[in-house]
Amino acid sequence: MATVxxxxxxxGQTVSRVVNGSPRVDPATRERVERAMAELGYRPHRAARALRTGRSHTIGLVVTTLATVGNSRMLQATADAAAARGYALMLMTAGDSVGEAFARLVEQEVDGALVLNEASALxxxxxRPADLRLVVVDAPADHGLVVVHSDHAGGAAAATGRLLATGAATVHHLAGPADSFAASERERGWRETLLAAGADVPPVVRGDWTAEAGYAAGQRLGDAAAVFCANDQMALGLLRALADSGLRVPDDVAVIGFDDVPEAANFRPPLTTVRQDFEALAHRAVALLVAEIEGAASPASTVVPTTLIERSSSR
Incomplete structure (x- = not known):
């Protein structure tokens, strides 16, 4: 650093500020220091820096699975958000024991951890180690946790209202797993919208987020004129089941999904769906965790808005 x-x-203090990402450096000075670092081949020594500062600039990410679209997209978005703030990301799959995942992260001396979706319920x-800072994605804002989640209920309400606007007497719901916070919130938004409209509330048909579950549900939805699916994968399976039964979407059955996966616009017909902003969700979660790690602010739970994206499947 003295050579730089x-x-x-x-x-040397200015170089240290540049290395540590401090905003208290003039942009022109920062550029000059970074150019000198590049020319000299200087790289910060992460281990030595951790010994000096007491921080590893690494955060953990705890998941139970990466098989779901939401988790895989959140992994990518979280990695990008962490890198933008100068933090490395350590992935930890929890299985059924989040406590063991926390213990392993503490052994690796991470500065804090994010917990995603299904793992959040655990x-x-x-x-929880007392010195492990946590932000939880998709969980109720209780138990003293800092929580970030999409507006699942609001998105579901918008989807249900749109389906009622097609003239359907009611809207059936293909829900996610009963122990999922996101699924329960989407079910709540659907149910409350029907009750507010004075419409009947049909029995919920429940799936496991997969297209196969959506296809199987198609056999149980009877004469539904409108279906709100808790995610796009189940909507995809439902679309195939309806087509196999000789039903046309949206002429016979209107369908709306949730997530807005990249392929949704290429379903047949293109799928109306509720878009989750995974990038905003990840950036907010990382920002809250880093603020807690660096003592910059007192983190507060956050709800990230969702958006209804209208395509052909809902008329």
Whole structure:
């Protein structure tokens, strides 16, 4: 660092501020220091830096699975958000024991951890190390946790209202797993919208997020004129089941999904769906965790808006 400081014509403290991403450096000075670092081949020594600062600049990400679209997209978005703030990401699959995942992360000396979706439901009962800072994605805002989640209920309400606007007497719901916070919130938004409209509330048909579950549900939805699916994969399976039964979408049955996966616009017909902003969700979660790690602010739970994307499947 002393060599870099001499080459850039600045103090060692200025080099340290540049290395640590401090905003208290003039942009032109920062550029000069970064150019000197590149020319000299200087790289910060992460282990030595951790010994000096007490922080590893690494955050953990705890998941139970990466098989779901939401988790895989959140992994990519979280990795990008962490890198933008100068943090490395350590992935930990939890299985049924989030407490063990926390213990392993503490052993790796991470500065904090994010917990995603299905793993979030396991946090309240898990043993949490006192010094492990946490932000939980998709969980109720209780148990003293800092939580970030999409507006699942609001998105479901918008989808249900759109389907009622097609003239359907009611809207059937292909829901996600009963133990999923996201699924329960989407079911709540659907149910409350029907009750507010004075419409009948049909029995819920439940699936496991997969297209296969959506296809199987197609056999149980009877004469439904409108279906709100808790995710796009189940909607895809439902579309195939309806086509196999000789029913046309949207002429016979209107369908709306949730997530807006990249392929949704290429379903047949193109799928109306509720878009989750995974990038905004990840950036907000990482920002809250980093703020807690660096003591910059007191983190507060956040709800990220969703957007109804209208395509052909809902008329």
């Amino acid at each position: 400081a001499a080459a850039a014509g600045v103090s 946090v309240p009962a898990a043993e």
